[in-house]
Amino acid sequence: MTTTDTAAAGALPGVVKPTSAEVMEDTGTGLDFGTRADRMPGHLTPNDRFFVRSHSPTPRIDAEEWSLRIDGDAVGSPVTFGYDDLWRAFPLVSVTRTIECAGNRRVLFGQQHGQRIAGTPWGRGAVSTAEWTGVRLRDLLEAAGVTADAHDVMPVALDECGARRPMPLDKAMADDTLLALAMNGEPLPPDHGFPARVVVSGWLGAASIKWVGRIEVSRRPIHVPWNTEDYVLIGPDHPAHGPVLGTPINELPVTSLVELDWPAHLKPEPQLVRGRSFAGEQRIASVAYSIDRGPWHEARLTGSREAGAWTRWHFDWHPAPGDHTISIRATDDTGRTQPSHVPWNRLGYLNNQILEHPVRVAAEASA
Structure with a gap:
């Protein structure tokens, strides 16, 4: 089903697609690459620029040999589907959804708290948006005869570590929870889950398991490292309970991204400052901006404002020479709304506080 092929000169790289510094930010792990904020050309993130977060190297999977098994003690009739079955036997739907890693902005969180935090050293680039096409997970579960007392649904990946994370039945049955087969009109690229991945709208990226080969449906809560030790808020405000070290992360908070380098370098001339804001399962209602900690002004929202996807915005600014935020x-x-401060948690998750984006404006415009 999967191969961890080894090239003659050694192991294959962890990521298949090119990860040029022109469009991607290298975190140094060999597996995780962010999308550069100043290289986002439209509402949808092109497949070659979509951020990559993986726990193991991208597996090479042959679609003709691949299958998806749905089983567990809350399934009446375990079923197995092939790749062609999913394309032909079920209605296909498309949704535009943003995926964001819960650890996005972890480096900035550490700086704000004066500590270095373990985990992928994300800047601001672990967020992207695509149109996902596939089968509603609900349709697959109904085909397997999910029982009325089902509690958790857990997709399991075919990567080396068997990445997995359960979700409650109601989220699995939602209209916009998909087993995706295509991304931005093309079959899923290897790094983004080929041949099939889950897309869980508005939740942390770790819930949208890639390279799915099995879905377990259970009558009881499922505990795995991905919802007991990792992707959990651990700190003074999040006491442990049972096997869970803190508060498991599900829905994402309101966040924003300015489409400039960090720090940014601009000319002393009129600028159109652009950005994107995301509200997890909700819709963005408004975006405000402040220059140098001054009064707040409304930015202009543009394009789509649907739940589960980011909203674009912009404002005009004619900066004077010097350093600004x-x-x-x-x-x-x-x-x-975004807070001015996010309390400490050990793994640096959900850093959605208002950031002061540094900008240096040149002394005079270039000739």
């Missing part, structure tokens, strides 16, 4: 504060349609 840009601060962004987004609010969603339930009233959640």
Whole structure:
């Protein structure tokens, strides 16, 4: 089903697609690459620029040999599907959804708290958006005869570590929870889950398991390292309970991204500052900006404002020479807004505080 092929000169690289510094940020792990904020050309992130987060090297999977098994003690009739079965036997749906790693902005979180934090050293690039096409997970579960007392649904990956993370039945049965087969109109690239991956709308990226080969449906809560030790808020405000070391992360908070380098370098001339804000399962309602900790002004929202996907915005600025900061504060349609401070947690997750984006403006415009 999967191969961990070894080339004559040694192991294959952990990521298949090119990861040029022109468009991607290398975290140094060999597996994880962020999307450069100043290299986002449209609402959708092109496949070659979509961020990569993996726990093991990208597996090479032959679709003709691959199959998906749905089983567990909350399944009436375990079933197995081939790749062609998924394309032909079920309705296909498409949704545009943003995926963000819960550890995005971890390096900045560490700097804010004066500590170095273990984990992938993400800057701001572990977030991207695509149109995903596939089969509703609900349709597959119903075909397997999921029982009324089902509690958790857990996709399991075919990578070396068997990445897996359960979700409650109601989230698995949601209209926009997919087993995706295509990304931005093309079959899934290897690094993004070929031949099939789960897309769990509005939740942390770790829930959207790639390279799925099995889905377990259980009558009881499922505990695995991905929801007891990792992807858990651990700290004074998050006491352990049972095997879980803190508060498991599911839905993502409101966040924002300025489409500039960090730090940015601009000319002293009129600028159109662009960015994106994301509110997990909710919609972005408004975005405000502040220059040099001054008054807040409304940015102009553009394009789509659907739940589960980022919203683009911009504002005009004519900066004077010198050093400046840009601060962004987004609010969603339930009233959640970005805070000025995020309390400490050991693994540096969910850093959605208002950031002061550093900008240096040249003394004079270039000829």
